[in-house]
Amino acid sequence: MTPWNNWAGNVQASPDATVQIDSEQHLADTVAESQRPVRVRGAGHSFSPLLEVNSGSHLCLNNLNHVSAEAGAPRSARIGAGVRLHELTPQLNRMGLALDNMGDIDAQALGGALATATHGTGQTLPCYSAMLEEMVLIDGQGQRRRLRRDLDEELFRAMAVGLGTGGILAEVVMSLVPTYRLSKRRFRISLEELLSDFSEQMSAARHVEFFYILHSGHALGLASDLTDQPVTDKPEDTDQKGLLQLRQAARLLGWAPPLRKRVLAAALRSHSSEQFVADWFQAFASDRGRIRFNETEYHLPADAAPDAIRELIDCLERNFPEVYFPIEIRSVRADDLYLSPFYQRDSVSVAVHHEATKPFAPVLAAVEPIFRRYGGRPHWGKSHTLTAGELRSLYPRFDEAVAARRELDPKGLFNSPYIEQLLGL
Numbered sequence: 132m133t134p135w136n137n138w139a140g141n142v143q144a145s146p147d148a149t150v151q152i153d154s155e156q157h158l159a160d161t162v163a164e165s166q167r168p169v170r171v172r173g174a175g176h177s178f179s180p181l182l183e184v185n186s187g188s189h190l191c192l193n194n195l196n197h198v199s200a201e202a203g204a205p206r207s208a209r210i211g212a213g214v215r216l217h218e219l220t221p222q223l224n225r226m227g228l229a230l231d232n233m234g235d236i237d238a239q240a241l242g243g244a245l246a247t248a249t250h251g252t253g254q255t256l257p258c259y260s261a262m263l264e265e266m267v268l269i270d271g272q273g274q275r276r277r278l279r280r281d282l283d284e285e286l287f288r289a290m291a292v293g294l295g296t297g298g299i300l301a302e303v304v305m306s307l308v309p310t311y312r313l314s315k316r317r318f319r320i321s322l323e324e325l326l327s328d329f330s331e332q333m334s335a336a337r338h339v340e341f342f343y344i345l346h347s348g349h350a351l352g353l354a355s356d357l358t359d360q361p362v363t364d365k366p367e368d369t370d371q372k373g374l375l376q377l378r379q380a381a382r383l384l385g386w387a388p389p390l391r392k393r394v395l396a397a398a399l400r401s402h403s404s405e406q407f408v409a410d411w412f413q414a415f416a417s418d419r420g421r422i423r424f425n426e427t428e429y430h431l432p433a434d435a436a437p438d439a440i441r442e443l444i445d446c447l448e449r450n451f452p453e454v455y456f457p458i459e460i461r462s463v464r465a466d467d468l469y470l471s472p473f474y475q476r477d478s479v480s481v482a483v484h485h486e487a488t489k490p491f492a493p494v495l496a497a498v499e500p501i502f503r504r505y506g507g508r509p510h511w512g513k514s515h516t517l518t519a520g521e522l523r524s525l526y527p528r529f530d531e532a533v534a535a536r537r538e539l540d541p542k543g544l545f546n547s548p549y550i551e552q553l554l555g556l
């Protein structure tokens with residue numbers, strides 16, 4: 132047995148074996164010969180128990196990390212699904228190519244990011260899975276399946292957000308854009324101004340996100356637009372320092388909410404706007420590692436977001452003075468993938484984080500009903516409690532997506548007890 136835990140430490144697994152895969156053929160042979168369950172592991176950055184198993188094996192695809200130009204398609208690249216995003220992005224940059232958008236970190240494996248519809252922010256920009264042009268999957272019988280967006284419409288859409296079920300991504304072709312540079316601006320905004328003018332605020336730049344500082348009445352904004360200006364020095368990454376200060380305020384002033392509010396508001400008033408320019412592959416990811424956390428994130432219909440955010444903040448500020456991580460608010464464009472939380476819906480993603488050493492279940496139990504009342508769909512890779520019965524009503528093509536998995540993996544080799552509950556497989 133090789134014990135394993137995820138990044139946050141809230142999910143454990145004890146697979147019988149952990150297999151390092153060296154090639155697509157090795158992957159196909161390993162799957163074909165497996166008699167016990169198989170789960171494919173990326174970088175282990177999901178908070179939901181997608182990789183929880185007590186038997187069978189974990190497959191690691193780190194060595195499937197090739198990146199090459201795609202003949203006849205100058206804005207695409209063929210990429211091994213095991214590549215880590217931070218390995219991929221400088222290589223794409225050297226080829227004059229770029230991902231149109233990225234999330235907060237670049238530690239994930241590409242296959243892991245695609246399998247859970249990982250996303251960044253931008254009203255006109257979809258999640259990573261929507262950048263897929265082609266998938267090379269190894270199905271539950273060890274057979275190679277090549278699915279193309281333009282040729283295999285139904286099966287492609289059913290499998291593009293895969294959760295490591297139905298098939299394992301060995302290689303993908305991603306739709307890319309020419310390299311670009313972003314001018315990033317950090318600024319402060321009151322909650323009232325943000326929520327009363329929400330749609331304008333979220334569309335004020337190519338990428339906009341807000342971090343609401345609980346108990347302060349204010350949010351920090353981050354807005355980025357394309358620029359031709361030269362790269363400037365990146366200002367010191369103050370996110371982690373800021374978090375330590377918020378933790379301190381929660382510890383010292385958690386008993387006195389009005390005082391905490393005054394102290395935080397004063398600290399934020401002194402936060403001046405700053406601007407810098409960075410190449411695309413150095414513009415998105417930040418250091419999120421020093422204080423580990425648990426997280427839930429729901430994707431809400433864009434119109435419902437301001438009311439839901441107000442209710443959420445009220446709930447957290449009243450009932451959980453110990454929660455100090457900012458509430459993260461982002462936008463994601465709709466897509467057409469059956470298990471994408473953005474399926475046919477422009478969304479606003481709202482995330483609640485809590486220090487990993489503290490119990491997260493009570494926080495989740497308090498915020499989930501709010502997210503659900505507003506029609507939220509949970510991030511597949513973050514903590515939530517929904518199972519197939521509830522998910523079916525949120526995803527119009529849920530049954531087709533499940534049927535596709537049964538077809539590709541009739542013996543359920545890629546299932547686990549959690550996956551069976553989640554998808555009703």
Ligand SMILES: Cc1cc2nc3c(=O)[nH]c(=O)nc-3n(C[C@H](O)[C@H](O)[C@H](O)COP(=O)(O)OP(=O)(O)OC[C@H]3O[C@@H](n4cnc5c(N)ncnc54)[C@H](O)[C@@H]3O)c2cc1C
Pocket residue numbers: 138139170171172173174175176177178181182192212213233234235236238239240241242243244245246247248249250251293294295296298299300301419420510511512513
């Ligand atoms: C600090 C931190 C910051 C984060 N920031 C963001 C963010 O900005 N935006 C966002 O949307 N999410 C974010 N996440 C969540 C994260 O992007 C997702 O959970 C993602 O799935 C993790 O990728 P991974 O490589 O670690 O995958 P894992 O957690 O290892 O696996 C996730 C799923 O992918 C499947 N999988 C992995 N590889 C393959 C493959 N080759 N073929 C098929 N299935 C595969 C696994 O079986 C599993 O079901 C963050 C998480 C952390 C811890």
